[in-house]
Amino acid sequence: MRVLPVLDDLSTSEKIKRLEIFYPRVQLDEKLVLKFLINRDFTQSNRWTKATVLHQIGVQKISEFNLDLIAQIFNPDQLICETAAWALNQIDPTLYTTHVARLGADVKRALDKSVLGGGVNLMLFDKVLFFQQTELFDDVPGITLSYLADVTKTINLDEGKTLIVDESQNTDFYIVFQGEVDYYDHNKKVITYQPGQFVGERLSSSGYINSHTLKAGQKSVLLKVNKEQFYELLAEHVHMADKFLEYI
Missing domain, CATH: 2.60.120.10 (Jelly Rolls)
Incomplete structure (x- = not known):
């Protein structure tokens, strides 16, 4: 009975509306959507998608994502690491300084040049x-x-x-x-x-x-x-x- 709306001669929107009675959708706000995307496996979303999500978090300065950003600065992918570091600096420069230092002097120096350097090295993003x-x-x-x-x-x-x-x-x-x-x-x-x-x-x-x-x-x-x-x-x-x- 639950799949009957799929078989009925109805518009797609009407089928979805009737199926929601049996399979209610989770209502996601913008922040939950970003959370979903940032933590998806690479088999489900590519590096550029993840980088754009990280950048959006920085643009909006969403402090609830600080722990996610800190985790991503340890990502071996330079695009992800760099964009996460930029976003973290936009939200809390002190957190950026504290956690980027954990990456080692060479990595910190490179990130500082791209994230803080004012164009000395352009960010990959x-x-x-x-x-x-x-x-x-x-x-x-x-x-x-x-x-x-x-x-x-x-x-x-x-x-x-x-x-x-x-x-x-x-x-x-x-x-x-x-x-x-x-x-x-x-x-x-x-x-x-x-x-x-x-x-x-x-x-x-x-x-x-x-x-x-x-x-x-x-x-x-x-x-x-x-x-x-x-x-x-x-x-x-x-x-x-x-x-x-x-x-x-």
Whole structure:
């Protein structure tokens, strides 16, 4: 008798309404939903989902989750650890200082640079949000972009500073995160790269060295990704590879 509403010729909403008499749903408020998501097994929710939940807790400064955040800063996944540390610092900086110190000097130093450093090292979470807003990675799932964030490093360039991008000396690609950089070919300005734009491979001319350079037109931040690691990601994630081919 209890399953009869499923068999009846009714709308889905009406079937659910009638089934609730026999199988009442647990009413969850927003905090309980966050609690559920943060503690779900990784087979049920991915690292990016968990990171967004942790970030939301920090944004809302929900102190009831302090113990959950403290537990997550010991997570071996850097994205989870870093986001939990950021959220804990938003809620209670003293708790952040106390418990991050338990991770050891090296880990604490790295977290302080990303969580407290004011842009010295960007948080992985912020990198993913940035990638999602760029034309290059439009529509690529957040979980895929989180793997790209894992292999990127932050490069800070003061105004007027240069970076050599000759293929013979450079093993990385760059994405402009903030500011703008001018590309020079044999000391001749060719193009200015803006935030979100991808700086690809530059082949050196025969007999020349340092012929391709990037010069910061203002204080700028670049994201550096190793070429081999980037190509490996493209090979493993077809949708991202398709978007990259469309872009170039």
